[in-house]
Amino acid sequence: MDTAEKFDDKAPGNAKLADQIEGEQAMDETIRYPDQTVGTPYVDNPKMRMRDVEVFYGEKQAIHGVSLDIGKNEVVALIGPSGCGKSTFLRCLNRMNDTIDICQVKGNLHLEDQDLYDPKLDVVELRARVGMVFQKPNPFPKSIYDNVAYGPRIHGLANKKYDLDEIVETSLQKAGLWNEVKDRLHSPGTGLSGGQQQRLCIARTIAVSPEVVLMDEPCSALDPIATAKIEELIAELSQSYTIAIVTHSMQQAARVSNRTAYFHLGRLVEMNDTDTVFTKPEHDLTEAYITGRFG
Amino acid sequence: MSKTTEQVRKSLGKRYRAEKRFKAYGVSAIGFGLLALVLLFTDIIGKGHSAFFETYVKMEVIFDQDTLDISDFRDEEQLNFANYDGVIRNALREEFPSASGRQERRELYSLISTGAGYELRDMLKEDPSLMGQSVTLWLLADDDVDVYVKSAQDDRLESRLSDNQKSWIESLEAQDRVELQWNQSLFTHGDSREPELAGIWGAVTGSFFTMLVTLLLSFPIGVAAAIYLEEFAPKNKFTDFIEVNINNLAAVPSIIFGLLGLAVIIGLFGLPRSVPVVGGIVLTLMTLPTIIISSRAAIKAVPPSIREAAMGLGASKMQVVLHHVLPLALPGMLTGAIIGMAQALGETAPLLMIGMVAFIVDVPGGPLDPSTVLPVQIYLWADSPEQSFVALTSAAIMVLLSFLIAMNTLAVFLRKRLERRW
Numbered sequence: 001m002d003t004a005e006k007f008d009d010k011a012p013g014n015a016k017l018a019d020q021i022e023g024e025q026a027m028d029e030t031i032r033y034p035d036q037t038v039g040t041p042y043v044d045n046p047k048m049r050m051r052d053v054e055v056f057y058g059e060k061q062a063i064h065g066v067s068l069d070i071g072k073n074e075v076v077a078l079i080g081p082s083g084c085g086k087s088t089f090l091r092c093l094n095r096m097n098d099t100i101d102i103c104q105v106k107g108n109l110h111l112e113d114q115d116l117y118d119p120k121l122d123v124v125e126l127r128a129r130v131g132m133v134f135q136k137p138n139p140f141p142k143s144i145y146d147n148v149a150y151g152p153r154i155h156g157l158a159n160k161k162y163d164l165d166e167i168v169e170t171s172l173q174k175a176g177l178w179n180e181v182k183d184r185l186h187s188p189g190t191g192l193s194g195g196q197q198q199r200l201c202i203a204r205t206i207a208v209s210p211e212v213v214l215m216d217e218p219c220s221a222l223d224p225i226a227t228a229k230i231e232e233l234i235a236e237l238s239q240s241y242t243i244a245i246v247t248h249s250m251q252q253a254a255r256v257s258n259r260t261a262y263f264h265l266g267r268l269v270e271m272n273d274t275d276t277v278f279t280k281p282e283h284d285l286t287e288a289y290i291t292g293r294f295g
Numbered sequence: 296m297s298k299t300t301e302q303v304r305k306s307l308g309k310r311y312r313a314e315k316r317f318k319a320y321g322v323s324a325i326g327f328g329l330l331a332l333v334l335l336f337t338d339i340i341g342k343g344h345s346a347f348f349e350t351y352v353k354m355e356v357i358f359d360q361d362t363l364d365i366s367d368f369r370d371e372e373q374l375n376f377a378n379y380d381g382v383i384r385n386a387l388r389e390e391f392p393s394a395s396g397r398q399e400r401r402e403l404y405s406l407i408s409t410g411a412g413y414e415l416r417d418m419l420k421e422d423p424s425l426m427g428q429s430v431t432l433w434l435l436a437d438d439d440v441d442v443y444v445k446s447a448q449d450d451r452l453e454s455r456l457s458d459n460q461k462s463w464i465e466s467l468e469a470q471d472r473v474e475l476q477w478n479q480s481l482f483t484h485g486d487s488r489e490p491e492l493a494g495i496w497g498a499v500t501g502s503f504f505t506m507l508v509t510l511l512l513s514f515p516i517g518v519a520a521a522i523y524l525e526e527f528a529p530k531n532k533f534t535d536f537i538e539v540n541i542n543n544l545a546a547v548p549s550i551i552f553g554l555l556g557l558a559v560i561i562g563l564f565g566l567p568r569s570v571p572v573v574g575g576i577v578l579t580l581m582t583l584p585t586i587i588i589s590s591r592a593a594i595k596a597v598p599p600s601i602r603e604a605a606m607g608l609g610a611s612k613m614q615v616v617l618h619h620v621l622p623l624a625l626p627g628m629l630t631g632a633i634i635g636m637a638q639a640l641g642e643t644a645p646l647l648m649i650g651m652v653a654f655i656v657d658v659p660g661g662p663l664d665p666s667t668v669l670p671v672q673i674y675l676w677a678d679s680p681e682q683s684f685v686a687l688t689s690a691a692i693m694v695l696l697s698f699l700i701a702m703n704t705l706a707v708f709l710r711k712r713l714e715r716r717w
Contacts, residue, residue, distance in 0.1 A: 096607065101530060127609035134607070138600035140619065150618075151608040201604070208608060 038282045039272035041068040041261070047212060047242045048093065053107035055088050055097070062088050065107075066268040068261055070212070075234060075243045077257035077274065079250060081294065084263040086246045090214050092116075093244065094130035095123050111212065128155055131210035135217040137197035139189035139204070144181050147189040147200055148172060151208035167207055175203035176233050195226025202233065206241070213237065215245040219252065231256050250290055254278050262286045339696075343689025346478065349491055350441040351433035352407065353472035356386045356415065358425050368423045377419075379412035380404075383434065391463055402460050408435040410480070410492040433474065438490040438683040440464060444473055455682075481690065485656045486672065490683030493676070495691050497658045501571055501651070501666030502640060502698075508575020508662055509582060509639050514632050516579070517586030521628070524587075525594040526616050545584035552580045553645030561649060568650035569665040577645045582635035589631025593624035626713040633706035637699050643670040669695045 046069035055063035063085045070076050078086040088097070095116060097103045109116040116126060128151075139147050148168045151157075158164040168185070172178040177199045181192070189200050198218060205213055215234070219227040234243060234256045247253050253260050254274060261271040262285070270283045281287040288294060362385060363377040387403050388394065394403045411434040418432075419425055436444070443454045443464060454461065467473050485497030528534045556577035560566050566573050597620050605615045646652065651667050652675065659666035667675070669691060676688040 124609045124611050132607035138604040
């Protein structure tokens, strides 16, 4: 669902809602464009610390001064309507935005003491520490084994076949896929079902033992049963990894995350404990969003 | 029935008619294409099939030492330059003693190809004990005899042969001493002024060496250029300019590349004329745009999700390209390269410019030997006045077409075989 699509939609059923939102906009500009983040975006001893992050796509500014912390071993959910900048923000955390020529990132982003945008930092090293799982399951057109072994191989994490076998096995076990695929490790990863493919992608990501795992709407292409499995997996993984997850589903955010950040039009509106966000949201916009008045 | 249903029903007939009409257009277009193809093939095969066989005449030949003028068997020189034609002439005179006078004798001698003597030489070299013996042999007939023997009764009246020659051939035919045999020389010899001795092997090897040079140069250069432009080059005015120029080069008439080769590669760098290396370089210039464009399309077709996945794992740019993009794009690149090569194989104009149109009898032994190529050979033969060359031209076209069909089949096969699904 696209924001623009939603607002432009003049179908009879939505006219009232559209009017209402337009009315809100006219009444209170500060609500539509909050300057200040409410709640508690900062924690003690954060794993990742972001301050005044601004992202530009050419002339257009996509993120306006976002500051937040991601604590160690916590699951942070980033929610908000489409086009609010949550995916863009997530992709700054392992510099995937570098691949887009016109994209420019400003502000302070730190992984522990490491400045992410330090020109001396090797982005390859960063991505080994901050892994990413994408929206659409994207296994390589190779065998299941090679999919998982690819990361360890390019980083030289295993010198012997035996070590590599072990990494592959433990990664697949952590991803809850081992029992399903152990007899066909050398069949193509693309032959698995959608949910299995996504768990394979998670296994592939954790095979390089990252410290942080970023997930960009990992369940949006999956059915409810596969989604449930991934959510269980996220809960388990949070014991050893720090996880930031972008999701469209508020229920999912409520189920898997410790803290939730609500983004709106490129700004961080509110960040609080997940329970607080979903039961006593501090900001009107957050409330409007989680109660389904727009989205 | 509601009003809408009624209207829909009314419009249905119109829609179905439009559909049928469109289908008919398609079928007739394909039919026209097939018809043209069938006409082309029937014409070529109809004209060319006879060239795969040539006429031989059975003769009793005596290896007469005096006529041959050989005094010492171990002397290579003497064996090479002995008077084998004389032996054949003796046999012909023996057969038709009625021929008298210079004119008639000359007509008689011209029944047998000048190449027949070489066959006798090879026989004698192999087995010197034949000396002085009488051997019954099938001798290669002259091309005019060949045309006469192959043509139907009605067409024989129009033959270039004299009445004497006709009667000699007919008397030989009556004795069952005229036969069509597999045309070995077509696939073993180089070009020749004598149609019965001319072969395409020189042109085939010339084409092979030229294609080899073209492939070795154009594939790596083309793929490297495509990868750089697609994956590494910054997007700016300069790369846009390069892109426009590559697309332009694809449309430049090929003869221009020939002129460039003549001026720069031969004129400036001083490479020899008529050699496959120069031909290969010129054809490389011609095929490069095709290969670059198709390789870029193949790289573009690699889903970005695969790139992101590899990059997200910490693969460097080079690793993403080598491990993921290249293997996935390779089938498309290979297809493009083979199609480019097929184009180059059929190219004539630029090679005329660099002298590969010369009359070359020897089969080239390497890419630095003067040679010609198949399409140029076809051009040369199509230009020759002898009637036998008509059939030879068509035969050469058949060989060229079968090479092209084989290459295109290989392209389809490779694409099917290497294509990975995701």
